[in-house]
Amino acid sequence: MSNLTEMGKQAVAAKYELQRADTKSKNQALLKIAQAFRDNQQRIIKANAEDLENGRRKEMHPGLLDRLALDERRINAMAEGLEQVALLPDPIGEVLDQFERPNGLKITKVRVPIGVIGIIYESRPNVTADAFSLCFKSGNVTILKGGSDAIHSNIVIAQVIRDTLTACGFNPDVLQLIEDTDRSIVREFMQMNDCVDVLIPRGSAGLIRSVVESSTIPVIETGTGNCHIYVDDAADFEKAIPIIINAKTQRIGVCNAAESLVIHRSIRQQFLPLLAEQLRAHHVEMRGDADTMAVLPDVVPATEEDYGKEYLDYIISMKTVDSVEEAIAHINRYNTGHSETIVTENEAHARMFLDRVDAACVYVNASTRFTDGFEFGFGAEIGISTQKLHARGPMGLKELTSYKYEIVGNGQIRK
Amino acid sequence: MSNLTEMGKQAVAAKYELQRADTKSKNQALLKIAQAFRDNQQRIIKANAEDLENGRRKEMHPGLLDRLALDERRINAMAEGLEQVALLPDPIGEVLDQFERPNGLKITKVRVPIGVIGIIYESRPNVTADAFSLCFKSGNVTILKGGSDAIHSNIVIAQVIRDTLTACGFNPDVLQLIEDTDRSIVREFMQMNDCVDVLIPRGSAGLIRSVVESSTIPVIETGTGNCHIYVDDAADFEKAIPIIINAKTQRIGVCNAAESLVIHRSIRQQFLPLLAEQLRAHHVEMRGDADTMAVLPDVVPATEEDYGKEYLDYIISMKTVDSVEEAIAHINRYNTGHSETIVTENEAHARMFLDRVDAACVYVNASTRFTDGFEFGFGAEIGISTQKLHARGPMGLKELTSYKYEIVGNGQIRK
Numbered sequence: 001m002s003n004l005t006e007m008g009k010q011a012v013a014a015k016y017e018l019q020r021a022d023t024k025s026k027n028q029a030l031l032k033i034a035q036a037f038r039d040n041q042q043r044i045i046k047a048n049a050e051d052l053e054n055g056r057r058k059e060m061h062p063g064l065l066d067r068l069a070l071d072e073r074r075i076n077a078m079a080e081g082l083e084q085v086a087l088l089p090d091p092i093g094e095v096l097d098q099f100e101r102p103n104g105l106k107i108t109k110v111r112v113p114i115g116v117i118g119i120i121y122e123s124r125p126n127v128t129a130d131a132f133s134l135c136f137k138s139g140n141v142t143i144l145k146g147g148s149d150a151i152h153s154n155i156v157i158a159q160v161i162r163d164t165l166t167a168c169g170f171n172p173d174v175l176q177l178i179e180d181t182d183r184s185i186v187r188e189f190m191q192m193n194d195c196v197d198v199l200i201p202r203g204s205a206g207l208i209r210s211v212v213e214s215s216t217i218p219v220i221e222t223g224t225g226n227c228h229i230y231v232d233d234a235a236d237f238e239k240a241i242p243i244i245i246n247a248k249t250q251r252i253g254v255c256n257a258a259e260s261l262v263i264h265r266s267i268r269q270q271f272l273p274l275l276a277e278q279l280r281a282h283h284v285e286m287r288g289d290a291d292t293m294a295v296l297p298d299v300v301p302a303t304e305e306d307y308g309k310e311y312l313d314y315i316i317s318m319k320t321v322d323s324v325e326e327a328i329a330h331i332n333r334y335n336t337g338h339s340e341t342i343v344t345e346n347e348a349h350a351r352m353f354l355d356r357v358d359a360a361c362v363y364v365n366a367s368t369r370f371t372d373g374f375e376f377g378f379g380a381e382i383g384i385s386t387q388k389l390h391a392r393g394p395m396g397l398k399e400l401t402s403y404k405y406e407i408v409g410n411g412q413i414r415k
Numbered sequence: 416m417s418n419l420t421e422m423g424k425q426a427v428a429a430k431y432e433l434q435r436a437d438t439k440s441k442n443q444a445l446l447k448i449a450q451a452f453r454d455n456q457q458r459i460i461k462a463n464a465e466d467l468e469n470g471r472r473k474e475m476h477p478g479l480l481d482r483l484a485l486d487e488r489r490i491n492a493m494a495e496g497l498e499q500v501a502l503l504p505d506p507i508g509e510v511l512d513q514f515e516r517p518n519g520l521k522i523t524k525v526r527v528p529i530g531v532i533g534i535i536y537e538s539r540p541n542v543t544a545d546a547f548s549l550c551f552k553s554g555n556v557t558i559l560k561g562g563s564d565a566i567h568s569n570i571v572i573a574q575v576i577r578d579t580l581t582a583c584g585f586n587p588d589v590l591q592l593i594e595d596t597d598r599s600i601v602r603e604f605m606q607m608n609d610c611v612d613v614l615i616p617r618g619s620a621g622l623i624r625s626v627v628e629s630s631t632i633p634v635i636e637t638g639t640g641n642c643h644i645y646v647d648d649a650a651d652f653e654k655a656i657p658i659i660i661n662a663k664t665q666r667i668g669v670c671n672a673a674e675s676l677v678i679h680r681s682i683r684q685q686f687l688p689l690l691a692e693q694l695r696a697h698h699v700e701m702r703g704d705a706d707t708m709a710v711l712p713d714v715v716p717a718t719e720e721d722y723g724k725e726y727l728d729y730i731i732s733m734k735t736v737d738s739v740e741e742a743i744a745h746i747n748r749y750n751t752g753h754s755e756t757i758v759t760e761n762e763a764h765a766r767m768f769l770d771r772v773d774a775a776c777v778y779v780n781a782s783t784r785f786t787d788g789f790e791f792g793f794g795a796e797i798g799i800s801t802q803k804l805h806a807r808g809p810m811g812l813k814e815l816t817s818y819k820y821e822i823v824g825n826g827q828i829r830k
């Protein structure tokens with residue numbers, strides 16, 4: 001299954017079939033695949049053991065080995081993920097707009113699948129099932145390119161999905177996995193404009209950057225988050241501290257974790273000692289400007305680079321400002337368009353922050369950790385878009401669709 | 416104004432100002448600029464004369480010279496275009512969705528500008544005013560790179576706009592024109608991911624392809640149209656013939672003109688002679704398969720290449736099929752995702768065609784020439800998107816926007 005040209009042709013052929021599949025058949029297939037994961041648990045674990053063995057031999061970082069590992073519990077979670085997607089409403093066929101023109105043309109704007117979605121991802125093999133289920137439910141054919149570290153796991157997972165699709169009467173080519181682990185294949189994949197409608201990279205900032213730079217196919221950028229929390233002069237400290245601790249420490253390796261604090265100068269004497277005590281208790285290193293260091297002697301000096309950095313670690317940068325306007329300017333300069341919070345009781349400041357901060361999700365008095373398809377109630381998430389084209393913020397099933405115009409006339413010609 | 420890095424910085428600075436401009440101020444500026452075009456008519460015509468002179472010296476094709484030329488009437492049309500855009504509703508600030516989560520977070524999805532839009536275009540200098548007005552009304556900063564053939568005209572038009580913007584209290588950098596005509600500058604422009612949010616190429620298929628291939632910035636592909644008309648066995652010939660003549664000949668050089676006919680085999684004996692008479696009267700060359708040639712001896716044999724070609728000329732390709740399914744498969748194979756028509760009185764065939772043809776605009780019993788922002792009632796058009804990401808089909812003001820989520824809480828943290 002490794003000839004890319006052939007795979008592209010098969011994807012396009014499968015696309016036309018899948019676009020007209022009814023909701024019930026798609027849901028039944030998702031449920032059967034979930035069952036097949038449970039039935040094939042030992043087979044999946046065995047393949048995964050090979051990947052883990054190779055990983056250990058290559059002295060892979062323990063954190064990465066953990067992301068790579070599949071056990072009974074994780075395979076069950078994969079199956080449950082599919083069952084949840086089966087329960088979600090089918091976005092396809094939704095009428096988005098309908099109008100009649102003076103010449104009698106009836107125009108209907110209807111939601112349709114995008115077509116063929118390419119996904120390039122790294123070591124977590126559960127993405128194979130997860131990404132497939134969302135693309136499939138939204139009527140899209142998927143071509144996956146996973147990391148070579150997870151290749152044995154991915155091959156078995158894809159095979160279980162394809163076999164079950166066939167048993168359910170679907171063309172198995174609605175899911176294809178690129179098994180070739182040669183690096184040149186990724187470059188070729190990113191130039192398949194004739195067959196692939198969009199590429200979604202999922203993984204590290206480096207992976208995403210390389211896809212954006214090399215792909216001629218439209219890309220949806222996801223998941224880089226240099227998220228800020230601004231503590232205003234009108235902040236309620238009893239809200240500010242739990243929000244900061246939650247956003248920084250609840251889960252450090254995720255894109256919606258906070259990486260930087262912006263603090264109004266007038267509150268630094270009262271606020272910073274209270275905050276620092278909590279941050280220290282959570283083992284968070286603070287890196288700040290001269291004004292924070294004047295209050296907190298154990299703060300490390302922050303460099304220009306710190307303000308632009310997504311640490312994904314127990315580190316936070318700190319910057320003092322003289323006004324909400326200065327806070328907004330600082331955030332717009334350094335952020336990655338992901339999630340930004342103001343903590344304030346001043347409604348005018350909150351409004352200004354909501355209006356002027358340029359990010360997918362702008363919060364008042366809440367943790368940045370809520371930027372998530374499940375937390376937003378979308379029931380699913382393929383990623384968090386940090387670009388402005390097509391989709392912004394958490395992407396669920398609707399964000400994996402396009403639309404078409406259906407125009408019905410009775411012989412109209414243009415004058 | 417030719418240092419791109421500097422221009423990028425200026426665009427970003429201007430973006431934050433323009434995003435919060437109110438509708439009234441934007442409309443007033445558009446009306447003043449319209450007036451300024453009329454007041455500066457002689458200055459614009461004089462600059463345009465230089466471009467025309469250079470074009471004649473380079474023995475530019477008369478058609479291109481015509482597209483390049485500006486006279487009193489065309490400058491007035493540019494001014495009227497701006498006045499029309501001033502009358503359109505402002506899309507910015509529209510609430511697209513609003514919901515409350517069980518934890519009390521109030522989420523509002525609100526329409527916002529994209530930010531900075533880059534437009535790369537060819538010889539028509541009126542695009543300078545046209546593209547600016549749509550981007551400006553939708554709150555977007557514009558960086559324009561026009562063709563070198565129109566450089567003198569473009570410089571004066573941009574100057575009139577910028578001077579008037581300044582007089583109206585706007586930052587003139589909401590419009591910047593790249594004056595450097597060196598080809599390397601275009602490549603640099605297409606890599607300005609830090610400053611430019613989207614690139615829209617407007618012009619020939621070659622220009623669009625080169626932007627898609629070289630840009631690392633997201634691109635919206637516009638305007639390549641290999642549009643088909645399928646004449647079904649249940650077609651009303653009295654609708655079919657006027658639709659074909661209109662779609663093919665009303666304006667040959669546009670993307671929504673028809674380029675290819677697909678005809679049900681069972682009607683060819685009766686239909687083709689009637690059609691051919693009309694096509695000949697309109698000087699349209701026919702290129703067909705063996706089955707059309709069997710009925711019409713003057714048809715030129717069509718090659719594989721003909722079926723994939725956007726002629727933009729008095730030529731049409733013809734293909735016979737045995738069923739609506741075969742017609743759909745042929746169209747999905749060769750089309751560019753623009754506009755496709757079925758002529759039929761059979762509702763089941765019409766429904767199948769609407770469902771299965773993969774294009775931005777799918778018609779029943781109407782000319783493909785209606786694919787147009789004005790004909791759709793959008794009041795404006797920046798182009799016709801033939802891709803599926805972000806926008807598909809005619810793009811008006813709304814298609815030049817993105818959205819953001821505003822989330823208001825009272826101290827919520829994630830469990």
